[in-house]
Amino acid sequence: MRLRIAASLAGLLVLTLLAVPVLAQEPLRIGLQAPITGPWAYEGEMARNSVEIVRDQINARGGVLGRPIEIVLGDDQGNPRQSALVAQRMVSEGVVAVVGTYGSSINEPASTIYERAGVVNIGYGSTAVQLTQHGWQYFFRTCFRDDRQGAFFAQLVNETLQAARVAILHDNTTFARGLAEAARASLQEAGQAEIVFYDAVTPGERDFSPILSRMRARSPEVVYYTGYYPEAALIARQMRDLGIDAVFVGGNAAINDEFVEIAGREVAAGSLMTQEPLPTDLPYPQSKAFLDEYVKRHGQPPSSPWPVYAADALNVLAAAIEATGSTDGKVLAGYIHDTLQIDGVTGPISFDAAGDREGAIYLAYEVASDGSLVPYER
Amino acid sequence: MTLFVEQLANGLTVGAVYALVALGYTMVYGVMKLINFAHGELFMLGAYLGFTVLVSTALGGALPAGAALLVIILLAMGGVALLGLTVERVAYRPLQRANRLTAVVSALGVSIFLQNSAMLLWGPRYRAYPGWAVPDVRWSVAGVHVGLMQVLILAVALVLMLGLYYVIQRTFLGAAIRATAIDHDTARLMGINVDRIIQLIFVIGPALGAAAGVLLGLYYRQIHFTMGWSYGLKAFTAAIMGGIGNIPGAMVGGLLLGTLEMLGAGYLSAAWKDAFVFAILILLLIVRPTGLLGERVAEKV
Numbered sequence: 001m002r003l004r005i006a007a008s009l010a011g012l013l014v015l016t017l018l019a020v021p022v023l024a025q026e027p028l029r030i031g032l033q034a035p036i037t038g039p040w041a042y043e044g045e046m047a048r049n050s051v052e053i054v055r056d057q058i059n060a061r062g063g064v065l066g067r068p069i070e071i072v073l074g075d076d077q078g079n080p081r082q083s084a085l086v087a088q089r090m091v092s093e094g095v096v097a098v099v100g101t102y103g104s105s106i107n108e109p110a111s112t113i114y115e116r117a118g119v120v121n122i123g124y125g126s127t128a129v130q131l132t133q134h135g136w137q138y139f140f141r142t143c144f145r146d147d148r149q150g151a152f153f154a155q156l157v158n159e160t161l162q163a164a165r166v167a168i169l170h171d172n173t174t175f176a177r178g179l180a181e182a183a184r185a186s187l188q189e190a191g192q193a194e195i196v197f198y199d200a201v202t203p204g205e206r207d208f209s210p211i212l213s214r215m216r217a218r219s220p221e222v223v224y225y226t227g228y229y230p231e232a233a234l235i236a237r238q239m240r241d242l243g244i245d246a247v248f249v250g251g252n253a254a255i256n257d258e259f260v261e262i263a264g265r266e267v268a269a270g271s272l273m274t275q276e277p278l279p280t281d282l283p284y285p286q287s288k289a290f291l292d293e294y295v296k297r298h299g300q301p302p303s304s305p306w307p308v309y310a311a312d313a314l315n316v317l318a319a320a321i322e323a324t325g326s327t328d329g330k331v332l333a334g335y336i337h338d339t340l341q342i343d344g345v346t347g348p349i350s351f352d353a354a355g356d357r358e359g360a361i362y363l364a365y366e367v368a369s370d371g372s373l374v375p376y377e378r
Numbered sequence: 379m380t381l382f383v384e385q386l387a388n389g390l391t392v393g394a395v396y397a398l399v400a401l402g403y404t405m406v407y408g409v410m411k412l413i414n415f416a417h418g419e420l421f422m423l424g425a426y427l428g429f430t431v432l433v434s435t436a437l438g439g440a441l442p443a444g445a446a447l448l449v450i451i452l453l454a455m456g457g458v459a460l461l462g463l464t465v466e467r468v469a470y471r472p473l474q475r476a477n478r479l480t481a482v483v484s485a486l487g488v489s490i491f492l493q494n495s496a497m498l499l500w501g502p503r504y505r506a507y508p509g510w511a512v513p514d515v516r517w518s519v520a521g522v523h524v525g526l527m528q529v530l531i532l533a534v535a536l537v538l539m540l541g542l543y544y545v546i547q548r549t550f551l552g553a554a555i556r557a558t559a560i561d562h563d564t565a566r567l568m569g570i571n572v573d574r575i576i577q578l579i580f581v582i583g584p585a586l587g588a589a590a591g592v593l594l595g596l597y598y599r600q601i602h603f604t605m606g607w608s609y610g611l612k613a614f615t616a617a618i619m620g621g622i623g624n625i626p627g628a629m630v631g632g633l634l635l636g637t638l639e640m641l642g643a644g645y646l647s648a649a650w651k652d653a654f655v656f657a658i659l660i661l662l663l664i665v666r667p668t669g670l671l672g673e674r675v676a677e678k679v
Contacts, residue, residue, distance in 0.1 A: 172649065199647070199648065199649075200648070200649050201648055201649070202648065202649060202651070202652075204608065205648075206594075206598045206600065206605075207388065207392055207598070207640070208648070209384070209385075209388045209640070210385055210388065210640050210641075210642075210643035210644035210648060210651075211643060211644075211648040213381050213384055213385065213644055214381070214644060217381070230504050230600065230602075233600065234598060234600060237599070241516060241523065241525060242384075242523050243518060243523050258503065258504060258506075261506045262504060262506040262599060262600045264509040264599070265509075266509070
């Protein structure tokens with residue numbers, strides 16, 4: 001027994017000695033809050049992979065302010081309660097700033113805590129509009145707000161498709177209605193295409209023929225459905241069954257493999273979707289370099305749009321610390337709000353007063369005849 | 379006018395499915411005075427069984443399309459009938475002497491059990507009937523679009539319902555069922571094996587439900603393990619509308635409910651569809667508490 005204690009103490013001593021050279025360089029501790037386990041575990045894992053690549057890139061250049069970056073990982077399990085606990089821990093461990101997290105409803109409790117502690121927190125997948133309407137000073141996000149997608153749809157209709165008559169359908173969920181309202185507002189503002197039909201369906205419903213029959217009478221050229229894929233697939237198919245040959249456009253929750261399976265390939269082919277670009281479709285040279293590194297390490301590119309936004313969150317933090325020479329939350333937040341402008345993995349990045357990213361980078365995707373999603377080219 | 383005819387066709391299609399499921403509720407109620415809350419789940423399992431047979435066997439290629447569909451529907455009906463028999467044996471027979479509330483709780487338990495079993499067996503995601511099962515034939519007459527599947531559903535449902543009506547009204551077996559519905563003890567005195575009749579009810583009802591499930595899967599192509607609940611509720615409503623315990627009532631109730639629903643969604647608002655339907659149900663029950671055809675108490679089954 002005594003021997004074991006002695007051995008432990010010796011081990012501890014060795015570890016301390018080993019740790020000394022690292023401590024000597026005073027690493028910058030930056031938090032990463034992500035769903036490493038739980039229902040969104042794959043998202044958390046890819047975000048962690050992405051952030052680690054940026055960390056290694058920065059450290060290879062000599063770090064920030066001459067100090068290497070150290071990532072402090074916090075697993076919020078995609079659970080709001082756990083998220084608050086993780087945020088508490090991050091604050092008490094004294095991290096400089098935080099990257100995170102994925103889900104909007106998960107981010108909300110954590111951001112409240114970071115805000116109170118004055119710790120800059122940059123979300124990477126939390127797109128809900130309300131997050132930037134609390135007047136928070138320390139919250140930012142590198143992903144775009146849901147309603148920006150509506151503006152992109154308006155642009156797609158007016159410039160790319162050049163359609164004159166548009167129908168918009170949503171399913172009354174917060175997300176889908178928000179997107180539909182944003183699309184309608186943007187279309188009305190542009191004043192080109194006319195909205196000839198605007199209505200909601202009930203989620204979980206299977207027969208949409210009554211509402212589609214009414215829509216047919218208004219002969220739309222483009223139909224935009226902002227809800228989720230189970231209803232989207234049935235709507236796309238029942239549209240064809242009723243002889244509506246308008247272009248079906250889905251929001252970023254409407255089209256995936258199961259959409260194609262339920263609608264059937266012959267119906268799904270030619271459907272469009274407005275979405276954040278997949279990492280593989282980003283056009284910037286820095287995205288290519290990042291992706292090459294990602295593929296080298298993990299064998300394949302990230303399968304969802306979100307992980308690269310986490311990479312950019314760390315890029316933003318590193319740039320802000322370097323430029324201000326400070327690790328003070330208030331200084332960093334002020335700089336990111338007003339001055340920061342960098343070329344990130346996901347394109348040019350700057351923020352407005354609310355903490356939202358400026359601009360909007362979306363892509364239209366098309367379902368190809370083999371059921372895969374490809375960037376849409378007219 | 380085009381809109382009206384089209385909604386009518388849609389309504390009759392959905393209504394035929396409701397009617398087939400409603401028959402299961404009404405027959406069990408007629409004979410046992412029990413609402414079989416597991417019936418919606420049996421309908422859902424019919425859809426899943428049909429799906430499994432369709433995707434996992436070579437039936438599609440081996441037989442001509444029509445025959446293959448018939449075989450699939452019959453297999454699903456047979457499978458779910460067996461299941462219905464098991465449910466009766468396990469969940470209801472032991473409670474025959476218990477009060478009615480106990481049986482209802484047991485029914486809810488079976489419902490939850492079946493729903494979760496389906497989730498574990500087939501997974502929680504939506505499953506899709508393969509598109510090749512029914513050729514995508516549609517007709518457009520004077521602007522009215524009608525599909526082959528709609529005609530098929532209506533035809534199959536009508537044949538099944540007329541067959542059932544014939545059996546109940548014109549055969550000895552049907553007379554025995556009707557007698558059991560009126561009074562178990564007297565029926566027993568007449569030499570009718572009441573337990574057998576109850577078992578028979580639990581074969582016919584679930585089989586009809588399974589047929590509805592397969593038809594629905596073929597029509598919308600999309601099935602989910604929770605769909606038994608919503609369709610079960612609608613079918614139950616249809617049974618009440620027509621007069622619960624009354625077989626022609628369930629048929630009329632189902633078709634009426636489907637039609638009202640589609641016309642409501644077409645002319646009023648899709649979002650208010652269910653509110654519209656249930657408002658009519660409440661009005662109907664105020665005027666006729668026994669439902670549309672519910673007053674022929676002596677003949678209820």
